[in-house]
Amino acid sequence: xxxxxxxxxxxxxxxxYDDREDFxxxxxxxxDFPVSGPLTDNFNISERKVVEMVVTGKRTVKYKGAxxxxxxxxxxxxHTRSIHxxxxxxxxxxxxxxxxxxxxxxxxxxxxxxxxxxQAHGIPRSVCxxxxxxxxxxxxxxxxxxxxxxxxxxxxxxxxAEIRISSFCFMPVAIRSIPKEIPLGxxxxxxxxxxxxxxxxxxxxxxxxxxxxxxxxxxxxxxxFLYGEGGxxxxxxxxxxxxxxxxxxxxxxxxxxxxxxxxIDSVDIERMICNRFVCYxxxxxxxxxxxNEGFLKMISGNDTISTPTIVGKLQCAxxxxxxxxxxxxxxxxxxxxxxxxxxxxxRKPSADLPKPVESFTDNEILLFVxxxxxxxxxxxxxxxxxxxxxxxxxxxxxxxxxxxxxFNESASYLNCLAAxxxxxxLSCIRIPDLIRLFMAMSPQLIIDKNGDNIVMKVRxxxxxxxxxxxxxxxxxxNDYTINxxxxxxxxKCPKNITIHPWSSWTHNTFISxxxxxxxxANIIITKGQLPDGITMSxxxxxxxxxxxxxxxxxxxxxxxLNINKDTVLMMAFDKSVAMTIPIQNTVxxxxxxxxxxxxxxxxxSLHI
Numbered sequence: 001x002x003x004x005x006x007x008x009x010x011x012x013x014x015x016x017y018d019d020r021e022d023f024x025x026x027x028x029x030x031x032d033f034p035v036s037g038p039l040t041d042n043f044n045i046s047e048r049k050v051v052e053m054v055v056t057g058k059r060t061v062k063y064k065g066a067x068x069x070x071x072x073x074x075x076x077x078x079h080t081r082s083i084h085x086x087x088x089x090x091x092x093x094x095x096x097x098x099x100x101x102x103x104x105x106x107x108x109x110x111x112x113x114x115x116x117x118x119q120a121h122g123i124p125r126s127v128c129x130x131x132x133x134x135x136x137x138x139x140x141x142x143x144x145x146x147x148x149x150x151x152x153x154x155x156x157x158x159x160x161a162e163i164r165i166s167s168f169c170f171m172p173v174a175i176r177s178i179p180k181e182i183p184l185g186x187x188x189x190x191x192x193x194x195x196x197x198x199x200x201x202x203x204x205x206x207x208x209x210x211x212x213x214x215x216x217x218x219x220x221x222x223x224x225f226l227y228g229e230g231g232x233x234x235x236x237x238x239x240x241x242x243x244x245x246x247x248x249x250x251x252x253x254x255x256x257x258x259x260x261x262x263x264i265d266s267v268d269i270e271r272m273i274c275n276r277f278v279c280y281x282x283x284x285x286x287x288x289x290x291x292n293e294g295f296l297k298m299i300s301g302n303d304t305i306s307t308p309t310i311v312g313k314l315q316c317a318x319x320x321x322x323x324x325x326x327x328x329x330x331x332x333x334x335x336x337x338x339x340x341x342x343x344x345x346x347r348k349p350s351a352d353l354p355k356p357v358e359s360f361t362d363n364e365i366l367l368f369v370x371x372x373x374x375x376x377x378x379x380x381x382x383x384x385x386x387x388x389x390x391x392x393x394x395x396x397x398x399x400x401x402x403x404x405x406x407f408n409e410s411a412s413y414l415n416c417l418a419a420x421x422x423x424x425x426l427s428c429i430r431i432p433d434l435i436r437l438f439m440a441m442s443p444q445l446i447i448d449k450n451g452d453n454i455v456m457k458v459r460x461x462x463x464x465x466x467x468x469x470x471x472x473x474x475x476x477x478n479d480y481t482i483n484x485x486x487x488x489x490x491x492k493c494p495k496n497i498t499i500h501p502w503s504s505w506t507h508n509t510f511i512s513x514x515x516x517x518x519x520x521a522n523i524i525i526t527k528g529q530l531p532d533g534i535t536m537s538x539x540x541x542x543x544x545x546x547x548x549x550x551x552x553x554x555x556x557x558x559x560x561l562n563i564n565k566d567t568v569l570m571m572a573f574d575k576s577v578a579m580t581i582p583i584q585n586t587v588x589x590x591x592x593x594x595x596x597x598x599x600x601x602x603x604x605s606l607h608i
Contacts, residue, residue: 046093050109051116053092060117061152061168064313065304066273067114070165075131077170080110082274120168121151123216127373128172129179129366131164133216138184138377143370145179171276173214173369174247177362188368190244193356196349197233201385204375206344208383210245211376213276213317214369220339221300222382223318225283225392227325228346234321235281237346241319242279243360244368249319250275256295257320258284264295272299272314279319289327289396293337300340321346325395333393333429335440342384342441343392381442389441394427401427491549491570497563499534499555507551507569529567533557536569 043051054060059070060080068077071088078085089106126135126148133148151168194203209222226234242249250271256264257280272278278299285291298305302315325343326332360368375383384392387407391398403426405419424431438445499505530536530553539550551569555561 046109047112049093050089050112054113054116058118058152058154059165060113061120062114062117063120063123063168063170064302064315066313067110067117068120068168068170069113075164075169076128076172077168079170079270079274080113081270083270085110118153121153123151123168124148125215125217127215127369128169129369130172130175130177131169132178133167133169134179136373138374140184142181142183143179143374144181171248171274173245173365175362175365177366179366179370182367182370184374186367186371188244188371189357189364190240190360190368191371193240194237196356197237197346198344199347201383202344202388205342205382205384205388207372207375208379209317209342210241211372211374212382214245214248215373215376218276218315221315221317223296223300223320223341225325225341225343226319226321226346227323227343229348230323232346232348234346238279238281238319238321239358240356241277243358244365245277246365248275249277249279252278252280255280255283257292257318258286258322260286260290260292262294269305272316273305275316277317277319281321283320283322285322285324285326289324290329291326291332293331296340297336325391325398328394328397328427332395333427333437335436338389338393338437338441341392342382343388343395345391379444381444383444384442386445389438389445390423392441393437397427491551491568493563493565493567493569496565497553498560499553499563500560501555501558504552504554505563507553530563531561534561534563538570 061068061077067080069080069085069088070076071078071084073088074084078088080089086104086106089109093106093109095105123133124135126133128134133151134145135148137144137146147164147167149163149166152166154162154166191203191207194206198206206224209224212219213221226237228234252268252271253265254268256268268278296318297303299314299316299318302313304313385407390402390405394401401423404422420431420434423429424434427434429437435446494507497505533556535554535556537552537554539552549570553563
């Protein structure tokens with residue numbers, strides 16, 4: 001029978017309201033949560049020991065959907081499905097001589113821990129080193145480290161030595177030294193060694209990715225691909241990182257990146273859950289240069305994975321080495337890929353370099369970890385160059401899609417715009433989609449200006465070939481002085497002008513052509529459309545990339561003369577023959593005829 005307050009209110013007719021509370025009594029739930037009451041009477045001795053350790057001792061805790069246990073022998077917290085945790089739980093319960101693995105022997109008790117463990121408090125920006133979680137503050141001259149407490153609440157009575165337990169230090173850099181203050185500006189020994197095979201900008205990106213994965217809470221981890229020819233030092237680089245990040249890198253037993261297999265060994269799953277990095281030193285792509293997209297998404301996607309023996313969230317970075325890059329097929333040229341992956345070129349070290357050391361002291365490791373954290377804190381977004389972004393997004397086709405692109409630090413607006421269209425045409429990716437790819441990789445590659453001057457241009461590096469505009473139509477009349485069809489380029493007057501008697505008007509195009517030689521192109525100064533009395537001279541050779549083309553129009557009469565907008569001033573004919581890219585299939589309708597490239601022929605004829 002329903003009370004009057006429920007009359008006329010929709011309800012499930014399969015449920016009955018127990019207004020007398022004589023069915024369940026209303027007391028069992030209160031008494032048994034979390035471990036008191038009649039239900040605990042059925043626990044055996046081992047289960048009671050586990051519950052006492054969890055509830056009274058507070059030695060297990062939940063974080064991001066996974067359960068961690070404090071292991072005294074290591075002084076840190078471990079995932080309950082890890083090897084360290086399984087061995088400790090089995091020993092704690094007196095099962096040292098089990099015939100199966102420690103993990104399987106302790107599995108039923110681990111499930112009990114999952115039920116009764118409490119949630120950890122929020123973690124501030126910090127790093128786990130040794131047996132402590134440390135907060136770090138970067139000053140003008142040094143970095144100060146301070147310990148973090150109370151992420152795991154201790155019992156009412158605890159010993160002073162137990163304070164470190166409350167810091168919830170997991171997957172730490174396993175060294176004995178604990179930093180207090182480290183000066184800025186000191187280069188670690190491993191950085192000197194790695195600089196022999198990695199250029200400075202790439203080394204900075206590598207250290208940013210390491211710092212990003214070492215600090216908690218971890219944002220989107222980056223999978224690093226070291227690529228180069230065989231024998232150039234890829235495996236050596238990985239071994240150097242393993243030596244300087246002890247206990248943080250787990251080696252996979254097989255190649256999951258190059259193969260399409262979906263089954264993953266339970267040992268590798270445990271390593272992906274219990275390490276900040278996973279590595280494999282010899283990724284072999286198939287003949288189609290395809291990658292296992294599902295695996296790349298899984299390891300860094302913060303997704304929960306469940307197997308019969310292990311449950312946890314995956315949020316680790318990848319460290320892989322390959323001799324060949326992937327083919328940029330459509331499902332790979334997506335924002336998810338550019339957001340997760342970065343390529344770093346490995347070059348062959350000089351033969352006369354001395355053999356580097358392979359062991360490092362705690363202080364050397366601390367200095368390297370510190371410098372990685374400083375770089376991560378200095379740059380909000382990964383500091384990739386435009387060239388690195390193009391290689392990452394387009395893989396094995398990066399050189400073809402960026403043909404004719406010249407990277408320099410003083411790129412003009414039109415040079416960047418021409419390079420953007422060139423890449424869009426050759427890659428068959430629309431400009432808006434290309435922008436999204438670069439934006440997902442690093443927003444600092446793009447600058448957004450408000451008002452009429454909506455420009456996307458490289459920040460900091462200011463490199464040619466970057467994405468520089470989202471709204472081409474609004475800037476067409478002011479910025480475009482050339483357009484073309486096929487291999488023919490037209491340089492036009494940008495607006496209606498009036499030249500006063502015996503005066504000159506100068507127009508700087510900020511564009512220079514880069515033809516291989518004079519036999520590869522015809523340059524025609526078109527004077528037929530100019531009014532009588534107007535003479536035109538040109539500065540800047542089409543065959544000299546260092547000097548932009550400049551037009552000077554002079555009125556040699558006693559009266560003002562008008563020159564209409566779109567009057568053709570010069571034409572350039574490209575004689576070379578190259579692959580044809582249909583314009584109508586790669587350029588959206590809103591920017592048709594706004595192309596400042598050579599259209600369907602040799603794009604490298606522009607210096608961009």
